[in-house]
Amino acid sequence: MAKTPYLRIGVDVGGTNTDGVILDPSRSTEEGRGIVAWHKASTTGNPSDGINNAITTMFEKSNTDPDEVASVTIGTTHFINAVVEMDRARLAQVAVIRLCGPFSKGVPPCVDWPAQLRDLVCGYYCFLQGGLEVDGNLIADIDEEEIRQHCEIIKSKGIKSVVIAGVFSPVDILHKQEQRAADVVRAVYPGVDIVLSQDVANLGFLERENAAILNASILPFARKTLQSFQSAISRLKLKCPVFITQNDGTILRASDAARLPIRTFSSGPTNSMRGAAFLTQNEGQEAMMVVDIGGTTTDVGLLLANGFPRQAAAFSEISGVRTNFSYPDVRSIGLGGGSIVRKDKNGILTIGPESVGYQLPTKAIVFGGATPTATDYTVLGDPESSIGDRNLVLNASLESDLLEFKKTVKLMLERVIDTMKTSADDIPVLLVGGGAVLAPNELAGASRVVKPQWSGVANAIGAATARVSGIIDTIESTEAKSAAEVMKDISARAIARAVDNGAKEETVEVVEMDHVPLQYIANKSRFIIKAVGDFDFSRTNIGDGAVEVDSIAEDDMTEFAKQPRESSSENQKALDSPDIDIENYKPTIKGREWIISETDLSWISTGCYILGTGGGGSPYGHMLRLREIMRNGGVVRVISPDDLKDDDLVACGGGKGSPTVSIEKLPGDEMMQSQNELYKYMNTKPDAVIALEIGGGNGLQGMILGASTNMNIPTVDGDWMGRAYPVAWQTTPVVFETKPVFLPSTICDGNGNVMFMTQATSELMVEKAFRAALSQMGSHVACAKGPVSGRNTKSWVVEHTISLSWRIGRAVALSRQSNQTDTVAESIISQVGGDAAARILFKGKIVGVQRTLRMGHVYGEVIIEGGVDGKEKLKIPFKNENILAVKEDSNGLETVLASVPDLICVIDTQNGEAIGTPEYRYGLLVTVLGIVASEKWTSTTRGLEIGGPKGFGMDDIEYKSLGTFQKPKSVIDEYSVGA
Template identity: 65%
Template sequence: MAKRFLRIGVDVGGTNTDGVLLDPSLVDDENRGILAWHKEPTTKNPSHGIDNAIAKMFKEAKISPEDVSSVTIGTTHFINAVVEMDASRLAKVAILRLCGPFSKNAPPCIDWPENLKSLICGYYAMLKGGLEVDGSLISDIDEEEIREQCKIIKAKGIKSIVINGIFSPTDTEYKQEERAAEIIKAAFPEADIIMSKEVANLGFLERENAAILNAAILPFARRTIKSFEEPLHRLGLGCPLFITQNDGTVLLAKTAARLPIRTFSSGPTNSMRGAAFLVEKDLKESVMVVDIGGTTTDVGLLLASGFPRQAAANSEVCGVRMNFSYPDVRSIGLGGGSVVRKTNDSAMTIGPDSVGYQIQSKALVFGGDISTTTDYTVAADEDTVIGNPANVRGTIPADHIVEFKQLVKTMLEKVIDTMKTSPEDIPVLLVGGGAVIAPDELQGASKVLKPKWSGVANAIGAAIARVSAVIDTVESTELKTLEELFEEISLRVIEKAVQGGAARESVQIVEMESLPLQYIDNKTRIIVRAAGDFDMGRVSNEVADSTPVDDSEIKSEETDATPAKDIPKSETVVDEKPFDILSYKPTIKDREWIVSEVDLNWISTGCYILGTGGGGSPYSSMLRLRSIIRAGGIVRVINPNDLKDDDLVGCGGGVGSPTVGVEKLQGDEMLEAQTELYGFINKKATAVIALEIGGGNGLQGMTLGASSQMNIPAVDGDFMGRAYPTKWQITPVVLEENRTIFSPSVMCDGNGNVLIMTKATSDTASERVFRAALSQLGSSVACAEGPVSGADTKKWVVEHTISLSWRIGRAVAMARQFNRVDTVAESIIEEVGGDRAAKVLFKGKIVGVNRTLKMGHVYGEVTIEGIESFQGKLKIPFKNENIAAIRINPDGTETYIATVPDLICVIDAQDGEAIGTPEYRYGLQVQVIGIVASEKWTSTSRGIEIGGPKAFGINSVEYVPLGEFKKPVSVIDEFEC
């Protein structure tokens, strides 16, 4: 008989272990190739559940272990440890940054929820090290400094250590993280060391966050994966063991034991892929997949293509932001083993804690003493027979059952509602072993579906998973063309996928992207991803060492840890009242706006949207400003009309590449530039204004003003009303033809280099000098501009743009809270002055992006294919920022529907946040808004000349305004009373 290449998929949940035995050659048959399936209670040692599930499937299907080509296991164990904040499964972590003087204002775990931060983040230190984007050194590492830190960490009893170096993913020459790891290993042999470059790619904070979570679960993951391997050996399976990761593909077990973070959200991903497999013949529209396990309910949108909707760029787990791109999934603490608490005089609560794998000893229906959702479900439904129903029927009060059913319904409806981008009803597909607790009808669901084998959809998804690999690197294009580099990297990534278990002939390149880096000679970020099928003919023992792990080893480690009950639980609670956006009012005192964290979040969102694709993400700047607020600093904003004529208004901001900005976070260079400038001119500013409101620079005026060294208010306005690629494209230059505005000027790189330009013949000349120096100073610097008078500021300012950012951010927050993201563009338009001042230009999906580098600026073009009433395609050329919106007509001709200086803003259709030009990628659903520019730009021919289409090389097109500009309403004026 010919050898069969069967696949086994196993999903180890907190409550049940599900198994499926699948024959890929029979997937078109009525039973979809499913030869056997089994659901087994998860045990404290998960190997027992895996062993039992596989053994029973072998017996049912009458097959031999030699017929099995692979075993793939998906597990929620690792993410559950974080969701439940279980101290017995989470280790304290020490973080060593190789960063030199940078990133000090955004320390590790700065953006974490406090309860999780206190549980995991044990210690950090900022050390010498780090690279510039071109591969040169910020500084080399100091071996003695690292050894001293090892002594401190060891004395604190911390054994998990993360090393994170600036631009470490591209460090192939100095190998700072690797060298630091060797030093630590020699000084502290028992430590678990995680290099950030192993875990994720470019994006300093997000990569570090992922590495910290990875380190926190590393000891638990190692024990767990070893226990997964035990039953394979006992059953005589010589095939490779794979673990599913969060993008729906797999890792070899030995890799997963090192990088368990990559398995996060693999459970819901498996369920969604398995659900797609089960209904793919009938799938004609998007459906919401609700996977109810033993501990959590995971909800995601399954597109009509059969693939999950992807998170836009970054993703979050328990409030921790990471730079993994994986399916957009929301989790709540509701499952079959969730603990139900109810007393007669208090409201009922469900979860987020769960009895998990102990349900068969702890739940009431099994003779235990803890009330779970399973108990209440059995008590409520006579057709549901689990355990001994007599233990709960008649013993749980009827009014408690009614309250339970309503609470479960509310919890599910709420999480489904938050995942919808439209108020329209949508089909809901229930899967998972805990689906029995869900009602047959849900508000917001056009229908509730539960297909055959839905209870083991997660195991099916694991069985059909593919193998993938990705390379994300910065390469030089000085000696090789981009095509040659793509070819070389493609060969490398294919080899990487084959090493991961893919059949060489099946591997295909599924993603190729290049992002030229601004202001850096011959440097391009290249991302190549490959995917392929399992190599069914390659039976390998490439699995981790299988030293048996018994229950006593796990038990002893759990006993030594802080009990989980002493740790605050997850912030995900169903009865938490949402923030009341409608009643919120900002604080105004004596004509000064005192910015709160709520205000800051909204302003940050609005700034990036006003960046028109450029300006860089404000996220790290927002974190720094939030830290100032939390430390007691006061962020003051004043109306420009309240300036005195003799006030001195300072100005400053960052200049450089957004790609550098997300990796080399600011140190003290912004403030240093201001200090150097005022020391030179022997004057101090009495207020500060942002050069541009768009992107990260939109927050710099407030950050500088709120610093203890300056302590001055920020002006509610800026000199662009948007973002532009050069600093001479500002309203003062428009309105003052024969005058150099900002002189003197100072540039600081944050690493000890300061450049002062005492005079300039023009702002254009100053720009050329600073741009020439920029590439030599790391392509990301801080600038301080000579202060101007209050009288001039009032004449030049684009008024109330901080207020405008606040209003735009509030509109986005409201759209998300009230599930109107599908019309978020229309909501933003209302805030910027209505349909005479702004327009929805297009809605659709990005289907093409190309980029090139000219004179330090990234030029490119994104193509969007229309959806709904927006038919055809829209093309947006950009030079750092979006330049124009061009409709491609059915006959192939092109029509310009908007150009600079009007603002062309691209936002994510899933959450309403801005998408910058470096983030454009195939498949993103977007909405495009056009906003009429300030009259400071459009009322004179000089304004059109400096900021219009001809300034960007579009000489054949005349500027035609989208509508009529409407000056933003000042928050101070509106809320003063």
């Protein structure tokens, strides 16, 4: 009679060690945690051998029958290690075909990458016809001949990995531009690896493209590595399915992992954290910092009290590359047992990030090699060590550096732990991984250091206990059914998919739900549902998802042998952000002009998004564009409004449309075109430029326009809102002047269409006319408003808001640098005028988001849960920007805590970054700030009618100020010579 399979095998293939466990889940609550056998061995050049050896050894130790094995789940850090180490042998060069029409050219692919990684991976890029508007209409159709021409160039360069990234491709259900472009590429260049950005991540163009490029770069190495995994299982004659663990701790079929290896990038640390949760299941009453020290890297993440890793915020970084897919909040540093130890030219001891990896048993001194590694120094410092031959390291003259080695390791660990903390309070630190012997027994910032039994194979335990998921990402109609009804139907489909993937039906639950209405498309929404359940051991019909490549020989992995990493040029180093002494940093003031540096720009961008009160769109893409202008010789000058002459002409420009569009359709030349068209019509030139609104991406537009070569004028330190508002008539000039003040005005869509408004009865009528055209012009346009005199600017401006953004951004940067993000809100408050001018309204977790569309604006409400025992709630209705903050106590009684025009800002509690309304999602830990609005809004009845609750149709809400407005202090006044 055939045996019913019930055992789970977990294997973690690291850069240095391969760990394995055999687990009986039915005995997980026993003292032995159901661990039948475990094994740790060196990773082999061909991972197949290491996996085969680990499982064979465990079978021999435990007398396990292969027929009793229900599944084999493999986790690996191979792919992320290749990126962290910038391994030239394992990272293929990538060509990027961007389908964008006239847009995004100011922000080329890989523009925000660390210089050395960019040089290694980004081999070629081109901007081609294509891309969609938010409503699904074409920016332009693809040009097949154009694609063929660039394919020939890519082919001539020998680049064999290609990314195709189209604007709004995740919602391209009709034109299928990325797929059609891929067909052209395959016809011209057979055998090339092609990655479509829409297969990798969701909306957010730069982040999706970045993730696709990383995925493409690792494809050849991933495919052969995963084939070698399956080869090992085949040789062992195991008949069970083979899975790979992915970033969220669930499992992925091997064939899917070979196509999208980026989904496994953080499976190593995630496995360790899930394994740590399994091993400490009786503790579980507090959060713990998990420090997983492997052979190549140390990965640090926060294990929440519920046993799951803390997830990253709206965006995550992989080796300095910003991406936007699901990813645990994990920091990696180049410290492991195989890390190479050397002295730099100044005689300072350095550890990593280079590692001998799986060659540790032959290259480390303790094993008879000649390369000093962290393992050698650890053995040297431990007379009781049984690793290798200690006499070899005693004879290697390393003793003089032992104390410095220990101090360096301790400092590296303490720094990364502090970086991951959100509070100054000590926290338990859980050490896992084979390299845990490197760590001292005490660490600053740790309330205690814990090393549980079997901690050395926690990663393999996490793999063995990984769950099964089912994800549905679809666009559905809400015309016949409500969004809630559609969500219910799709949830059932996600559950069914999880069951099809091997989950036990009664254990499956929906863990993530997202609903995004598609702007300007009637009754269409995007739904993303994720269901998770336990593996069903009784199933025998789960496909193994074999990787579709030819069988490989033993030595086929040698082409991926590590190559020495080349040092980056001084020019490349200069392009990467240097460490800044924030407390002592002083901006450059020449005369009465503030010359913006890259550091200033970074801080201003952070501050702009916080002042955006949820709207305005992310400044990130605009920041990159302005940084490129500066790096190409452009000079950004900021002046105080006090220094304007009465007869100066002050230009104004900004983007008009949806923030969701701005993160996907990156600007082209439309902003500059709108200014040129306007001043050509007026036959004059401006003397300065001012931002329409300081909040969000528009906060940088004045500086972008001013620094552009054909304007070259200073930007005024101020704006017309002091925040972000959804419509352009909600500005301070309209508060003080009933007649239209910005005529003539013009809008350009960047795709060849220009519209003028030369006469109007009011600014409201101008707004209505432009808004009516907006949906036909791509839902996002550049607007050039008629100039205002210097005299009126000084009367109407909300003063020194660039300075305020700079101060807010500096406060956030300093909080991060000093690892005090738990008090970042208080730091921001100190910069906007102190407790009299701002306050913390609420802290908690987002538990609900509802969105709908009316007249092109995103209306909705976010619900945040917090307070004592989590029984209080804060509701924030928004119209692009946050309108009200309404607190609901445990009895259901509601109190309005703040309303427009005061600023209601939602920031990420973990890092102090602003969270915009398009980024609201379940589970984010947030802090809600209230900041008093400028008296330009609150000193008159008209100001409150335009910018207060009545301006949003909330006639029953009476504005009550949060406190007393404090005018921001000018950076120019503070830092000018002799100030």
